[in-house]
Amino acid sequence: xxxxxxxxxxxxxxxxxxxxxxxxxxxxxRGRVLSSARPAGGLRAWKAVTIDPESLGASLVCVSCPxxxxxxxxxxxxxxxxxxxxxxxxxxxRATDLSGLLPAYQGLESVAAVSCSxxxxxxxxxxxxxxxSSRHPGRGRRAWGVVSIGETMTxxxxxxxxxxxxxxxxxxxxxxxxxxxxxxxxxxxxxxxxxxxxLLDVSCPSLSLCVAIDGAGDMFASKxxxxxxxxxxxxxxxxxxxxxxxxxAYGVVSCVSRAxxxxxGTGAAEVSTDPTARSPxxxxxxxxxxxxxxxxxxxxTDVSCPTVAxxxxxxSDFNVLTSTTPALASPPWIxxxxxxxxxxxxxxxxxxxxxxxxxxxxxxxxxxxxxxxPPTEPQDGATNWNLTTGATPxxxxxxxxxxxxxxxxxxxxxxxxxxxxxxxxxAWTYTRVHDPHPLTDVSCGSTSRCIxxxxxxxxxxxxxxxxxxx
Numbered sequence: 242x243x244x245x246x247x248x249x250x251x252x253x254x255x256x257x258x259x260x261x262x263x264x265x266x267x268x269x270x271r272g273r274v275l276s277s278a279r280p281a282g283g284l285r286a287w288k289a290v291t292i293d294p295e296s297l298g299a300s301l302v303c304v305s306c307p308x309x310x311x312x313x314x315x316x317x318x319x320x321x322x323x324x325x326x327x328x329x330x331x332x333x334x335r336a337t338d339l340s341g342l343l344p345a346y347q348g349l350e351s352v353a354a355v356s357c358s359x360x361x362x363x364x365x366x367x368x369x370x371x372x373x374s375s376r377h378p379g380r381g382r383r384a385w386g387v388v389s390i391g392e393t394m395t396x397x398x399x400x401x402x403x404x405x406x407x408x409x410x411x412x413x414x415x416x417x418x419x420x421x422x423x424x425x426x427x428x429x430x431x432x433x434x435x436x437x438x439x440l441l442d443v444s445c446p447s448l449s450l451c452v453a454i455d456g457a458g459d460m461f462a463s464k465x466x467x468x469x470x471x472x473x474x475x476x477x478x479x480x481x482x483x484x485x486x487x488x489x490a491y492g493v494v495s496c497v498s499r500a501x502x503x504x505x506g507t508g509a510a511e512v513s514t515d516p517t518a519r520s521p522x523x524x525x526x527x528x529x530x531x532x533x534x535x536x537x538x539x540x541x542t543d544v545s546c547p548t549v550a551x552x553x554x555x556x557s558d559f560n561v562l563t564s565t566t567p568a569l570a571s572p573p574w575i576x577x578x579x580x581x582x583x584x585x586x587x588x589x590x591x592x593x594x595x596x597x598x599x600x601x602x603x604x605x606x607x608x609x610x611x612x613x614x615p616p617t618e619p620q621d622g623a624t625n626w627n628l629t630t631g632a633t634p635x636x637x638x639x640x641x642x643x644x645x646x647x648x649x650x651x652x653x654x655x656x657x658x659x660x661x662x663x664x665x666x667x668a669w670t671y672t673r674v675h676d677p678h679p680l681t682d683v684s685c686g687s688t689s690r691c692i693x694x695x696x697x698x699x700x701x702x703x704x705x706x707x708x709x710x711x
Contacts, residue, residue, distance in 0.1 A: 253266050253267070253268050253269075253275070254267060254268065254269045254301070254302055254303070254514070255267050255301075255302065255303045255304050256304070257304045257305050257306040257312065258280065258306070259306040259307060259308050259309050259312075260309060261280070261281075262278050262279070262309065263276070263277070263278060263280075263306060263309045263327060263328070264276070264277050264280040264306075265304050265306050265312050265314075265327050266304070267301035267302070267303070267304045267314050268301060269300055269301060269302060270300065271291065272291050272292060272293030272294055272300070272301055272316070273289050273290065273291050273292070273293075273301070274289070274290055274291075274292050274301070274304070274314060274322075274327070274334065275287055275288070275289045276288055276290075276327050276328040277328070278328050288328060288330075290330050290331040290334075291331060292314070292322050292331055292334040292336070293314075293316050293320065293322065293336075300316050300317040300318065301314055301315070301316045301317075301322075302315060302316060302317050302352060302353070302354075302500060302549075303315050303352065303353070303354050303355045304355065305355045305356050305357040305363070306327060306357075307357045307358055307359050307360065308359070308360065309327075310325050310326070310360070311323070311324070311325055311327075311357065311359070311360035311379075312324050312327040313355055313357050313363050313378055314334075314355070315352045315355045315365055316352065317352060317549060317550065318340055318352075319338065319339045319340030319341075319342070319352060320336055320337070320338055320339070320340065321336070321337050321339055321352075321355070321365065321378070322334045322335065322336050322337075323335055323337070323378055323379055325360075325379075335379075337381050337382050337385075338382065339365065339373055339382060339385055342373050342385060342386075342387045352365055352366070352367060352500075353366045353367060353497075353498035353499055353500040353549075354366040354498075354499060354500065357378070360378070360379065361376050361377065361378075362374075362375075362376055363375050363378040365385075366498065366499070367498075372387070373385050373386070373387050374386060397409070397410075397411055397445065397448050397466060397467060397686075398410045398413040398684070398686065398692055399443050399445050399451050399453075399466050399467075400443070400682075400694055400700070401425075401440035401441070401442065401443045401453055402439070402440060402698065403439035403440070404439065405424060405425060405438060405439065405440055405455065406422050406423065406424055406425065406440070407422070407423045407424075407425040407440065407443075407453065407470075407473075408420055408421070408422050408423075408700075409421050409423065409466055409467040410467070411467050413686075413692060413700075413702070414690070414702060420700070421467065421469075423469055423470050424470065425440060425453065425461055425470055425473055438455040438456040438457040438459070439455060439456045440453055440454070440455050440456075440461075441454050441455060441456055441492045441493065442454050442492060442493045442494050443494070444494045444495050444496040444502065445466060445496075446496045446497055446498050447498065448466075449464050449465070450462070450463070450464060450466075450496060450498065450499055450516075450517065451463050451466035452494055452496050452502050452516050453473075453494070454491055454492070454493070454494045454504050456492075457477075458477065458478040458491055459475050459476065459477050459478070460475070460476045460477075460478065460494075460504065460511070460513075460516065460521070460523060461473045461474065461475055461476075462474050462476070462502075462516040462517045462521060463517070464517050474517070474521065476516075476521045476523060478491065478511055478523055478525075491504040491505065491506035491511055492504075492505075492506050492540070492541075492542075493505055493506075493541070493542065493543050493544055494544070495544045495545050495546040495552070496516070496546070497546050497547070497548055497549050498549075499514075499515055499516065499517060500514055500515075500549050500568075501513075501514060501546060501549045501567065501568055502516045503544055503546050503552050503554075503567055504523075504544075505528070505541035505543075505544045505554045506540055506541055507540040507541070509525050509526060509527050509528060510525070510526045510528045510541075510544075510554070510567075511523045511524070511525055511526070512524050512525075512526050512567060512568055514568050524570070526567075526570060527573070528541075528554065528562050528564070528573070528574040540556060540557060541554050541555065541556045541562075542555060542556055542557050542587055542588065543555050543587065543588045543589045543599075544589070545589050545590050545591040545597065546567060546591070547591045547592060547593050547594055548593075548594060549567070549568065550565050550566070550594065550613075551563070551564070551565055551567075551591065551594050551612065551613050552564050552567040552574075553589055553591050553597050553612050554574070554589070555587040555588070555589045555599055556587065557587065559578065559587060559601065560576065560577070560578050561576075561577045561578070561589075561599070561626070562574040562575065562576055562577075563575045563577075563612055563613060565613050577626075587599050587600065587601050588600050588637065588638070588639055588640045589640070590640045590641050590642040590648065591612060591642070592642040592643060592644050592645055592648075593644075593645055594612065594613060595610050595611075595645065596608070596609070596610055596612075596642065596645045596662065596663070597609050597612040598640060598642055598648050598662050599626070599640070600633050600637045600640050600650055601637070602636055602637055602638075604630060604631060604632070604633045604634075604635065604637070605628060605629075605630055605633070606628075606629045606630070606632040606633050606650070606669075607626045607627065607628055607629070608626065608627050608629065608662055608663045609625050609626045609627065610663065611625050612625075627663070629665055629666050629669075630666065631666040631669075632650075632657060632659070632665075632666045632668075632669040633650045633652065633657050633669075634650060634651065634652030634653065634654070634655035634656055634657055634671065635652050635653045635654075635655070636652045636653040636679065637650050637651070637652040638651055638652055638653075638679065638680060638681050638682070639651050639680070639681065639682040639683050640683075641683050641684055641685055641691075642662065643685035643686075643687065643688050643691075644688055645662070646660050646661070646688065647659075647660055647685060647688045648662040649683050649685060649691055649693075650669075650683075651680035651681075651682070651683045651693050652679070652680060653679045653680070654673065654674055654676060654677070654679065654680070655671060655672060655673050655674055655680075656671075656672050656674060656680065656683070656693065656703075657669045657670060657671050657672070658670050658672065674693075674701065676695055676699060676701060678695040678696050678697040678699065679695060679696050680693050680694070680695050680701070681694055681695055681696050682694050689704060690702075690703070690704050691703045691704075
């Protein structure tokens with residue numbers, strides 16, 4: 242057991258071993274590096290030093306040591322720490338602030354992973370899909386540059402259906418032969434006989450990560466989503482897949498990056514901090530320990546996690562649950578009740594920590610610019626959520642906010658869009674869609690291009706220049 246592990250065994254989040262004579266681990270909550278030149282030498286062979294004090298965030302999330310003379314660690318907020326003497330104590334580590342290189346729309350700079358092939362090549366994976374790289378990581382901030390993967394999200398679109406099929410495209414705007422259908426969730430012989438569980442939701446935060454969920458509690462993750470069924474790994478969540486109660490336990494999933502994926506359903510959440518690992522681990526979190534909304538009568542209907550430091554979930558009775566530490570078992574999620582809502586199904590999208598937008602099925606829309614703040618009266622009303630009526634189409638079925646300056650709501654034969662979601666009903670534009678079938682979901686790869694699907698298997702493409710989807 243490493244130093245201090247008796248009271249922070251859940252906080253060690255990453256480890257890198259350059260050889261059998263150097264291993265370095267980092268913890269998430271105390272900003273510490275734990276290193277050893279004799280990793281197998283027992284407790285006394287390890288040394289713990291604080292390199293990321295609370296003033297910098299104290300939330301180390303990853304480390305990479307390509308050799309005994311170079312290590313690079315990073316925290317959640319965009320700080321990287323390098324050392325040519327990883328076991329040399331606190332003063333052997335130098336900090337560089339890279340937070341300004343991360344996308345501003347996140348509201349909170351967030352690092353997901355770091356990898357160094359040598360002391361002359363390091364790559365930092367941002368939670369939004371961007372890549373920060375340097376051939377001279379020891380030379381400070383000016384030696385780093387950004388390649389934004391998030392901005393090229395239109396080169397990958399993924400949809401799922403209720404027959405266990407995955408539909409992908411790397412050229413979605415080329416209508417002919419652009420889409421590939423893959424049977425991701427084949428029929429099971431037991432239980433029940435020859436039954437195919439529907440794929441319920443999919444989340445793709447970047448080109449190199451998609452996570453889907455089916456009606457039996459199986460999670461599917463891929464680093465190459467368009468590569469066919471062989472590129473997807475199935476993980477069965479704990480529970481009896483033959484139980485009617487378990488079959489619909491989890492229905493929606495939201496991923497920030499490989500650092501955080503959250504699935505919600507009835508009464509709990511499943512959380513993974515590395516869904517594409519060789520042996521993925523999903524941990525069950527009771528997101529409403531005090532009873533509140535998730536007693537089984539009001540299943541969670543949607544969840545949105547803009548960063549690893551914020552997740553917002555909603556249920557079918559206008560209850561809202563938020564967490565600023567969704568990867569951890571505690572503290573519990575904060576419960577609030579939108580008491581003035583009249584609908585019975587809600588959807589939510591949070592493009593940043595400064596905006597969340599929720600809708601119901603009776604044309605009511607709710608917005609907040611402080612989703613992480615606890616409501617004044619948690620059991621009587623979520624006072625930091627504002628109500629707008631007449632801003633959504635009839636029978637809304639989904640909402641997506643690509644950024645704080647673009648939100649789209651789809652429903653029965655129409656959609657509404659806004660570049661100022663908190664601006665009231667007048668800030669939303671209604672567009673009739675030439676499709677006889679109800680729209681069921683929508684996703685925007687950029688602020689100028691969106692794709693919607695309907696319940697008949699049709700795909701609708703929309704651009705900023707277009708007056709309607711087509």
